[in-house]
Amino acid sequence: MTNRHESSAEPPPRPGEPAEVPLEFTAFCELHRPRYLSYARVWLTEHSAAAVAVQQAFAEIAVHWRELMGSSNPTAHAWEILRGTVADHTRQATPAPDRHPADDDLAILHYVVGLAAPEIADVIGTDAASVAGRLRRTMLREASGW
Numbered sequence: 001m002t003n004r005h006e007s008s009a010e011p012p013p014r015p016g017e018p019a020e021v022p023l024e025f026t027a028f029c030e031l032h033r034p035r036y037l038s039y040a041r042v043w044l045t046e047h048s049a050a051a052v053a054v055q056q057a058f059a060e061i062a063v064h065w066r067e068l069m070g071s072s073n074p075t076a077h078a079w080e081i082l083r084g085t086v087a088d089h090t091r092q093a094t095p096a097p098d099r100h101p102a103d104d105d106l107a108i109l110h111y112v113v114g115l116a117a118p119e120i121a122d123v124i125g126t127d128a129a130s131v132a133g134r135l136r137r138t139m140l141r142e143a144s145g146w
Contacts, residue, residue, distance in 0.1 A: 057085040076125030
C-alpha cells in the first residue's frame with residue numbers, strides 16, 4: 001500500500017547524477033566553494049570560467065566521494081582534483097624545472113586570496129607548519145609568472 005499523501009517534490013536524478021547526495025558532500029562543498037572559487041579566479045580571469053572549473057571539480061569529487069572518504073586525507077585528494085581541473089582550463093605551458101606549482105598555489109592562497117596558514121592547511125589537507133615553511137621558501141625565491 002502506498003501513502004497517497006506523500007509526494008515526490010524532488011525530480012528524478014539526471015543520467016550520470018547520483019541518486020542522493022550525501023550530507024557530508026554538501027557540507028564539504030559549502031565549506032570549500034568560496035576558497036576554491038577564489039583560487040580558480042586567480043588562474044581564470046573570467047568569473048564564469050572559474051565557476052565552471054570549480055563546478056567540474058566538485059562533480060569529479062562527487063564521483064569519487066566514497067573513495068575519498070576512505071582515504072587518509074580526503075581534503076588533500078579533493079584539492080588535487082581542483083588543481084587539475086583548473087590547470088586543464090588554463091592550458092598553460094609546463095612550468096620551468098625550478099618552479100614549484102604547489103608552492104605557487106600556497107602563495108596565491110595566502111597573498112592573493114588572503115588565507116592564513118591554518119586556513120590554507122584546511123583547504124589543501126595538510127598541517128599549518130608545513131604550509132608556513134613552504135610559504136617562507138616560496139617567498140625567498142622569485143615568484144614570477146603568477
